[in-house]
Amino acid sequence: MTQSLIKELTSPVQMVAKIMRTSSFQYFVSKISQAGFLLFGSAIVAFLWSNIHPESYDHFWHQQLTLQLGSFSLSHSLAHWINEGLMTIFFLTVGLEIKREFLVGGLSDPKRAALPVAAAAGGMVVPGLIYAACNLAGDSISGWGIPMATDIAFSLAVLSILGDRVPFGLRLFLTAFAIADDLGAVLVIAFFYTPSVNLGALGAAAALVVLLFALNRGGVRHSCFYIVCCIVLWFAVAQAGLHATIAGVITAMFVPSSGKYDTDIFLKLVSDRLEKIRCRQDGGCGRSILVNRSHLNAVQEIKLACREVETPLQKLEHGLSSWVGYLILPLFALANAGVHVVGLDLFQALTHPITLGVTLGLLAGKPLGIFIFTFAIARILKAELIQGTTWTHILGAGFLGGIGFTMSLFIANLSFTQGEYLEYAKIGIMIGSFFSACGGYALLRWSGKPS
Structure with a gap:
């Protein structure tokens, strides 16, 4: 048993294969796709609940929840705590994804990043x-x-339904431009949806950013220090008048992106420990690793090395992704996707400029902008599409980019307070996102399997 384990681990080809199968990108795509289906279910529940029993829906999400520490108290509605509090964790995850993409992903090479960035801009x-x-x-x-905005969870969920009908490169392209799009949405929120600024609180927030920088440069690797700073920064940013969720993105920028061991040190350490196990095994120290203290020590050292070679950024992203996908985003959908259509003048709602603007923006503007900008930059820079993808795939991805949902609902709540305008915006988001998903699915399915 031990010998077979050693043989498997020491085979470079098998080791590389295992790393590729469990890469951060595939882990991310798998998690976020599963979350997309749950998000869709939550949106349906919210829609039905808000129309079957609107009083209970409104009462539940607007009941006050108070956080009190001694003489300090903070009281907001349950929906507000989700939108301003829990969504900070979502934005922290978004920030980590953006940082990873710029360091080692589809946005790390300027030439490779040109097309998805152009798609996001368009x-x-x-x-x-x-x-x-x-x-x-x-x-x-x-x-x-x-x-x-583009909802990356919904978009990747639709791609996962298509399976091998779409090339793997299209998943890379969609993920890269959706993350670049998220970055753009974060900047829009920060610069255009911010009320008056409290300079004193803004100074405190700036001091916390300096502290985060010092933690990063000082080699502090434990995630809890960054989480604590994020919580305090959340309060400071909120008091400054900025949108509190920006604290998550700011914190993500300073989470260390390198492991304690680099690849060479890690491989040497693991190789040395495996060699010790092999020598002792050949020396007749017993077939079971469980009864040999030396073997156990070597295995524990390998286990520790595996933890130390993983970056804090990866650990935090992996640790938060399930909470975000399976709890925070579904709660956000439940609290915000409720649209009161019963008793609403549907003709007026469907023809209102807000509804038309949002619907056409998502359903027509997204695919047109993504396709035209990508095509133009590809011609200007003489850049090629990712292997296996065609311009039909890019247009299909453009339609999937029109699934706005999460971030669109978030910006809608910042744009309009409670009232008809917010309802019209939600209707436009639902219609535009639904038909964008249908259009993207149909076009990519029609395009056929990649060769």
Whole structure:
């Protein structure tokens, strides 16, 4: 048993294969795709609940929840705690994903990143312009940022349904441009959806950013220090008048992205320990590793080395992804996807400039912007598409980019307070996202299996 284990672990080819099968990207895609289905179910529940029993829906999410520590107390509605509190963890995860993509992912090489970044830019500019064109004459222009976002969980969930009908490179492209799109959405929230600023609290937030920088440069690797700083930064940013969830993105930028051991040291250490196990095994120290103290010590050292070679960024991202995908995003959908259509003038709702602007921005603006900008940059830079992908695939991905949902709902809540405008925005998000998903699925399925 031990000899077979040693043989497997010491085979370079098998080791590389195992690493590839369990790569961070595949782990991320798998987790986020599963979360997309749960998110879809939560949205349906919210829609049904808000129309079958609207009073209980509104009462539940608007009941006050108070956090009290001594004389200090903070009281907000349950929906507010989810949107401003739990969603900070979501934005922390988004920040970690963005950082990983810029370091080792699809955005790490400027030439490779050109196409997904162009897609993200087009997918933000064109939908925003379409919305603005529909709402220039009214007082609803503040919602221009709503159709600019892409819900990466929903998009990857649709791709997972298609299975091997789409090339692996398209998953890389969609993930890269969706993360670049998330970065753009974060910047839009920070710069355009921020009320008046409290300079004193902003100074405290700046001091905490300096502390995060010092922790990073000082080699502090334990995630709990960064989590504590994120919580305190959340309070400071909220008091400053900025959107509190930005604290998550800021914290993510300073989480260390290198392991305690580099690859060479890790491989040497593991190789040495495996050699000791092999020598002792050949020396007749017993067939079972469980009865040999030397073998156990070597295995424990290998286990410790595996932990130390993993970066804090990876550990935190893996640790948070399940909580975000299976708890936070479904709760966000339950609290925000409720649209009161019973008793609503549907004709007026469907033809209102907000509804039209959001729907057309997602359904038409996203695929057009993504396709045109990607095509233009590819011609200007003479860049090639990822192997296996075609321009039909890019157009299909553009439609999937029109699934705005999570981030669109988030920006809608910042754009409009409670009232008809928010309901119209939600209706536009639901319609635009649904038909974008259908259009993307149909187009990619029609395009056939990759060769």
